[in-house]
Amino acid sequence: xxxxxxMTIVHQERIAENIYAxxxxxxxxxxxxxxxxxxxxxxxxxxxxxxxxxxSLCHIDKEASQCTIIYRKEGMGTTLLSQKRPxxxxxxxxxxxxxxxxxxxxxxxxxxxxxxGIGVPPLYELSKQLVKKGISVIHVxxxxxxxxxxxxxxxxxxxxxxxxxxxxxxxxxGFVTDVIAERSIFxxxxxxxxxxxxxxxxxxxFPHKEVYLSLEERMGCGxxxxxxxxxxxxxxxxxxKKVCSDGPVFKAGEVxx
Amino acid sequence: xNRLEVQLPGxxxxxxxxxxxxxxxxxxxxxxxxxxxxxGAIMIKATTQEARFGNPxxxxxxxxxxxLNAIGLxxxxxxxxxxxxxxxxEQFDVPIIANIAGxxxxxxxxxxxxxxxxxxxxxxELNISCPNVKKGGITxxxxxxxxxxxxxxxxxxxxxPVYVKLSPNVTxxxxxxxxxxxxxxxxxxxxxxxxxxxxxxxxxEPVLANRTGGLSGPAIKPIAIRMIYEVSQAxxxxxxxxxxxxxxxxxxxxxxAGASAVAVGTANFIDPFVCPNIIAELPTLLDELGIEHxxxxxxxxxxxxxxxxxxGA
Numbered sequence: 068x069x070x071x072x073x074m075t076i077v078h079q080e081r082i083a084e085n086i087y088a089x090x091x092x093x094x095x096x097x098x099x100x101x102x103x104x105x106x107x108x109x110x111x112x113x114x115x116x117x118x119x120x121x122x123s124l125c126h127i128d129k130e131a132s133q134c135t136i137i138y139r140k141e142g143m144g145t146t147l148l149s150q151k152r153p154x155x156x157x158x159x160x161x162x163x164x165x166x167x168x169x170x171x172x173x174x175x176x177x178x179x180x181x182x183x184g185i186g187v188p189p190l191y192e193l194s195k196q197l198v199k200k201g202i203s204v205i206h207v208x209x210x211x212x213x214x215x216x217x218x219x220x221x222x223x224x225x226x227x228x229x230x231x232x233x234x235x236x237x238x239x240x241g242f243v244t245d246v247i248a249e250r251s252i253f254x255x256x257x258x259x260x261x262x263x264x265x266x267x268x269x270x271x272x273f274p275h276k277e278v279y280l281s282l283e284e285r286m287g288c289g290x291x292x293x294x295x296x297x298x299x300x301x302x303x304x305x306x307x308k309k310v311c312s313d314g315p316v317f318k319a320g321e322v323x324x
Numbered sequence: 325x326n327r328l329e330v331q332l333p334g335x336x337x338x339x340x341x342x343x344x345x346x347x348x349x350x351x352x353x354x355x356x357x358x359x360x361x362x363x364g365a366i367m368i369k370a371t372t373q374e375a376r377f378g379n380p381x382x383x384x385x386x387x388x389x390x391x392l393n394a395i396g397l398x399x400x401x402x403x404x405x406x407x408x409x410x411x412x413x414e415q416f417d418v419p420i421i422a423n424i425a426g427x428x429x430x431x432x433x434x435x436x437x438x439x440x441x442x443x444x445x446x447x448x449e450l451n452i453s454c455p456n457v458k459k460g461g462i463t464x465x466x467x468x469x470x471x472x473x474x475x476x477x478x479x480x481x482x483x484x485p486v487y488v489k490l491s492p493n494v495t496x497x498x499x500x501x502x503x504x505x506x507x508x509x510x511x512x513x514x515x516x517x518x519x520x521x522x523x524x525x526x527x528x529e530p531v532l533a534n535r536t537g538g539l540s541g542p543a544i545k546p547i548a549i550r551m552i553y554e555v556s557q558a559x560x561x562x563x564x565x566x567x568x569x570x571x572x573x574x575x576x577x578x579x580x581a582g583a584s585a586v587a588v589g590t591a592n593f594i595d596p597f598v599c600p601n602i603i604a605e606l607p608t609l610l611d612e613l614g615i616e617h618x619x620x621x622x623x624x625x626x627x628x629x630x631x632x633x634x635x636g637a
Binding site for chain 1: 346347348349352353369376377378382383384385386387388389390391393395398401542543570590592593594596
């Protein structure tokens with residue numbers, strides 16, 4: 068049964084330019100299992116901003132009944148969220164969506180984990196769970212610049228980590244695909260989350276590999292009822308998948324990017 | 325006595341609260357949250373003869389107190405709705421109001437003929453007011469003669485009462501309502517969304533891929549109230565009111581304006597439990613207002629007769 072809870076903020080911190088990490092506590096954490104799932108947050112009880120905000124789970128700590136989300140302060144909703152202080156509550160619906168599949172890779176194999184910008188957060192919980200299963204992880208993280216870069220040190224602790232920045236202020240100058248090409252990284256399964264051009268480039272670059280992509284789309288309800296976040300399925304005029312409830316993670320080729 | 329029970333053409337409702345069409349799919353998603361038998365009725369997502377994919381994304385954009393959508397009547401098509409969705413809904417003790425749409429009057433008639441035979445469909449909602457499709461939809465909803473003609477055709481073939489969903493995107497909604505009543509409609513549902521638009525300040529591009537969309541949510545509530553207030557005084561068929569309802573207080577306001585039942589739309593997206601919560605809160609609110617039965621509220625804002633105590637100058 069799906070649930071909703073007023074979760075309490077235990078920590079909120081600005082970790083890079085306009086990037087915030089917020090830790091919440093509540094009973095809903097017991098339901099949070101799969102990396103790549105998201106929560107749908109109503110920031111204020113008032114009618115403005117009206118809609119919930121879908122934010123992916125970055126870190127799940129069952130023992131402490133805590134979860135952490137990382138978001139970029141961009142519009143009115145996330146600005147209001149960034150002003151919330153520990154002790155305040157937010158209305159959380161979730162966890163929603165299907166996360167990254169973990170049963171497609173075995174201990175001893177290698178996962179390549181590729182993140183772009185605000186697509187990086189859910190990959191942290193993914194990497195933690197893969198490492199726990201005895202899988203080697205290699206991370207390639209892309210950011211616009213060093214100022215908006217985050218969590219690179221946390222990823223280093225889990226495995227080999229490479230960074231690309233568009234302006235060259237840290238790591239390789241360019242995109243995540245440049246890093247992957249120049250280092251000719253070997254892997255068994257690729258997991259990625261980030262902007263659509265990045266996901267498209269990865270899908271094109273590894274047509275014969277097992278690739279899982281987490282998509283982002285504007286959502287209304289987050290549970291599959293409003294049909295706001297649909298995407299097309301190849302070779303069909305009417306077939307579709309909903310990013311919120313069928314995704315947000317899809318196998319490469321499953322939907323049209 | 326059930327204080328929330330309401331009788332309308334074709335509909336014996338245990339309470340007057342139902343999710344609005346397009347905001348509840350075919351119920352499957354919300355059945356994960358609560359027992360759908362709690363609802364007065366369910367207005368299912370608009371059904372067309374063939375499956376439709378709808379518009380490209382982005383399909384939604386937030387506005388102050390509201391939301392723009394341009395889904396484009398995405399649905400699995402008549403046969404799948406009759407063969408899969410409606411039978412699935414039969415497990416619940418709740419009447420279904422089937423919202424029907426089309427590009428031509430022939431399509432409306434065919435969908436009405438077939439879907440009105442389903443055992444749990446107790447009424448049709450004729451969707452002549454969707455602002456997000458190029459053909460059909462709203463073109464039928466903005467010219468009174470065209471709307472009346474379509475109502476007649478659908479009435480001829482439907483085995484259940486027909487409610488017509490009015491568009492607020494007209495100059496004179498009373499004239500439209502009267503034409504539809506004259507054509508034999510059993511009831512009206514109002515209002516559909518208001519045509520709106522948002523433009524991205526950084527890119528100068530429309531936010532929605534469809535460019536324009538339908539505005540819903542609390543932002544449109546005063547418009548819905550005003551239109552129901554006007555129409556309910558001009559027609560004698562019942563009105564199912566909708567447009568930004570979020571609370572039990574909102575429900576009473578719609579009744580006072582002239583509605584006999586209400587539908588909750590956008591609020592389902594924000595709080596999946598909004599319908600059962602409103603149903604649970606209504607009796608307490610009726611107590612506070614000193615009202616025995618919810619039906620007494622219909623049209624109270626304009627039915628008010630002489631004040632019992634004269635206190636004028």
